[in-house]
Amino acid sequence: MPVSRPVGQRASGDSLSAWMGRGLDYAESRVYQPGDDLRDLHWRLLARTGKPYIKVHQEEHAPATHVLLDLHPGMAFGTRLRTKAEQAARMALLACATLALAAEGASGAMGLTLWRHVPRALDLGRGLPAMQRLARVLEQERVVPAAKSDLDAAPPDVAAAFETWAQRLVRTLPNGSRLVLVSDAAGWDVPGVDSALWALRSRAEVLVLLVRDPVEYALPSGDALAAATFVDLLQRQTGTLPGDDALRTTFTRLALQRRDALLARWRAHGLICLEAGVEQADSDVLRVLRQVV
Structure with missing residues (x-):
């Protein structure tokens, strides 16, 4: 169970959204799909497997x-x-x-x-x-x-x-x-x-x-x-x-x-x-x- 911290010691980026997007915290990788942002390519995984993968990050949000x-x-x-x-x-x-x-x-x-x-x-x-x-x-x-x-x-x-x-x-x-x-x-x-x-x-x-x-x-x-x-x-x-x-x-x-x-x-x-x-x-x-x- 996560340990609670006083709100005054937290910033908005300390809380993770339920949705995936262009956040800073790495969540998972998935196969590249047409339309994906090339900036999110997982280059090491591409070099290892020969297949393009995308890094998916967790969005940050201000706590509700x-x-x-x-x-x-x-x-x-x-x-x-x-x-x-x-x-x-x-x-x-x-x-x-x-x-x-x-x-x-x-x-x-x-x-x-x-x-x-x-x-x-x-x-x-x-x-x-x-x-x-x-x-x-x-x-x-x-x-x-x-x-x-x-x-x-x-x-x-x-x-x-x-x-x-x-x-x-x-x-x-x-x-x-x-x-x-x-x-x-x-x-x-x-x-x-x-x-x-x-x-x-x-x-x-x-x-x-x-x-x-x-x-x-x-x-x-x-x-x-x-x-x-x-x-x-x-x-x-x-x-x-x-x-x-x-x-x-x-x-x-x-x-x-x-x-x-x-x-x-x-x-x-x-x-x-x-x-x-x-x-x-x-x-x-x-x-x-x-x-x-």
């Missing part, structure tokens, strides 16, 4: 960037300064801006997938116009909060939807691209999502930005917990929880264990994983992003 922004109903949840969807949009914009600045004008094409029930892909273009269009799209997007009536609908197969999206992207994503996944990772802790992530990692440098609300790791105490009604979109259930300290302690322990295991597994396979709460300022998120990109 693709962003997946998770906007399922659960992302409308938030108990602090903003919702998870709002924080996810801010983090996506900061990540793309950081990558573009680190590329020093050599940034490639930028794409965006907005994932609700059905992923919707957008081609944003290149350079500063792509960043401006990304900002406009994120400003216009809205997330509808989950309601109890949603429990009557069939539960979405998150893993299957992610696998299908990843399979399509792998077929079109050039080698050496950068992929930014922004989500709370609800429903992602399954083998199907892991296999899709490994396939994406074989084509691109994958940056996973996890967005979490503080209450997902530490339940509120006292009357605030007893009065809250929980909607579990994965288990299709609603209910309340008793506000005793033992339950809160157990919840925190299990939630942190599950998070740490997920991050450890993904990082072991070469994914770059960062986590930010909805209350974190942009300056804090940007400082962490600069350390990895």
Whole structure:
């Protein structure tokens, strides 16, 4: 598996295109065909075999960037300064801006997938116009909060939807691209999502930005917990929880264990994983992003 390098230490020519052309890196030789450029003749092979061959090189390209922004109903949840969807949009914009600045004008094409029930892909273009269009799209997007009536609908197969999206992207994503996944990772802790992530990692440098609300790791105490009604979109259930300290302690322990295991597994396979709460300022998120990109 290739070793990831900070984007700031790479030039546009460090990434190889999926297409062959007049690049600098030798890829293979093939028999000469009418119309081939004579400058590409493999003279040593011609002298050895008596037959004309052409050197085929790998084209270089500015690394492409693709962003997946998770906007399922659960992302409308938030108990602090903003919702998870709002924080996810801010983090996506900061990540793309950081990558573009680190590329020093050599940034490639930028794409965006907005994932609700059905992923919707957008081609944003290149350079500063792509960043401006990304900002406009994120400003216009809205997330509808989950309601109890949603429990009557069939539960979405998150893993299957992610696998299908990843399979399509792998077929079109050039080698050496950068992929930014922004989500709370609800429903992602399954083998199907892991296999899709490994396939994406074989084509691109994958940056996973996890967005979490503080209450997902530490339940509120006292009357605030007893009065809250929980909607579990994965288990299709609603209910309340008793506000005793033992339950809160157990919840925190299990939630942190599950998070740490997920991050450890993904990082072991070469994914770059960062986590930010909805209350974190942009300056804090940007400082962490600069350390990895």
